[in-house]
Amino acid sequence: MKRLEKIFDKLSLNNLDALLVFDDHNITYLSGFTGHAATALIFQDAAYLLTDYRYFEQAKSQCDDFQVICRDRVNQSLAVLIYELLFKHAANNLAFEADHISHGVWLDMQQHWPEIECHRASRWVEDLRYVKDAGEIESIRKAASIADQALTNLLDMIKPGVTERELATELEYQMALLGSEAPSFPTIMLAAERSALPHGIPGNKKLAKGDLLLIDFGAVISGYHSDMTRTFLLGKADDKQRDIYQTVFKAQQAAINAFNAEMTGAEIYHHALQVLNKSPYAEYQGEGLGHGVGMDLHEFPFIGLGCDLTVRKHCVITIEPGIYIPGWGGVRIEDDVVLTDNGLEYLTQFPRDLMELH
Incomplete structure (x- = not known):
């Protein structure tokens, strides 16, 4: 009422x-x-x-x-x-x-x-x-937890020879088994040079040693979405792959470390932008940094240039910097976070460090 x-x-x-x-x-x-x-x-x-x-x-x-x-x-x-x-x-x-x-x-x-x-x-x-109550935040937390576990369950299947589409189908199946009402959106599962497509569609490309693998996906509980991206390496990362991953990681951390109540989306974005602009990959960064998430996958407040809506306590937002190099590949790291009375809380818990899958 x-x-x-x-x-x-x-x-x-x-x-x-x-x-x-x-x-x-x-x-x-x-x-x-x-x-x-x-x-x-x-x-x-x-x-x-x-x-x-x-x-x-x-x-x-x-x-x-x-x-x-x-x-x-x-x-x-x-x-x-x-x-x-x-x-x-x-x-x-x-x-x-x-x-x-x-x-x-x-x-x-x-x-x-x-x-x-x-x-x-x-x-x-x-x-x-766009400001969530406790029940809404708990639903997103549960959806994020399902996504975390589903991705953990998928890890053993990520190996050379499997296709993007097979992995995407299995990940959505794992979320359903864990109680997700539906995928938040059609899962993005892109390998090698195709990982440079920020919102590409999984295809029949087979994974190979040395590939980057970008996975963007989410679960739904009580109508509320989660949204997470992780980028993996099949095998040992080379120097460029590791450098780009660390650049994206540092950009995300810069935004998260600066996060406090009553900042605008543009102010939060500025902290990630500083890291990306100082890197050799500045021209390949994605536009914007994130968005609110709830009953809609993308809702207020948005995080980026010109986003003047204040990110208040109990807003749930994504922080998702990325670097996308055509013909080479892309790296994105995305987490759902909420600013509570006790500080910033990650709702997505899957590890954020570079994971080399052997």
């Missing part, structure tokens, strides 16, 4: 009568509903969840603070139902999540209430979501 009350207060503060919420994760955050095909309509003193027969019973069981309405999709459009509720509450001013509905669909809906004054509402719920 506290989350919903913050929306009530925001409506009152802005002299608005209602807010339309379209984004699935924002709806989950406010109502508890974990299904799809729903819209939330929130007034200053009431909240409705609009869905259909597929999710009606689920919504009733999950949404204690919302009045759940089952729309007859054959005989009533969503726009007509919204208009009926706006009329019932004598609403004259309506805010809506403009970032989560197409312009064309919105124009079609708005035709049903031309007398209502409509206002774009950007990041109303996202600005609440």
Whole structure:
């Protein structure tokens, strides 16, 4: 209820009568509903969840603070139902999540209430979501722990002759066995020169001695994501591989060591940037340093140039510097961290030192 009350207060503060919420994760955050095909309509003193027969019973069981309405999709459009509720509450001013509905669909809906004054509402719920409560942090911690263990379980399989796709499939299988609801995203598993593709797709390339292997992946618990990257070496690292790995490691540590409450994403990024810019590989560094993580894999706050949103206590963010050299390969190290009352806490625990797999 506290989350919903913050929306009530925001409506009152802005002299608005209602807010339309379209984004699935924002709806989950406010109502508890974990299904799809729903819209939330929130007034200053009431909240409705609009869905259909597929999710009606689920919504009733999950949404204690919302009045759940089952729309007859054959005989009533969503726009007509919204208009009926706006009329019932004598609403004259309506805010809506403009970032989560197409312009064309919105124009079609708005035709049903031309007398209502409509206002774009950007990041109303996202600005609440980016600071996590204890339950949210615990879900991300559990997801990170599953990812840690799944990667540990995969190590014996990483050897010459196995393909990127085989490893990616096995890693996702291991996470599922450990209780992950789904992969956070399609696993990135890239060997040798292909590791220079920051978000490449695993293929049939077979691993060989001397290859770098970049693995970026995550688990999901209670709808909350983890996100971790490790880069391994098959065999003994040569001088360049070791130097680049240590450069990326030092850049991550510089950002983490400087991390404190009330820094902006740009300020945190600056500390990693200093390390990378002083290295021989400055031109190959990736843009940005990280992002918030939660119900969305990438959410506020973001860490990089021009990112002026403050990283407050209980934000969960990734710190993930990288160097990507076309034709040679890439190194990225990524961890999920949260700033608590007792200091910075790593949620991802898998070792960060260069691991040479023999």
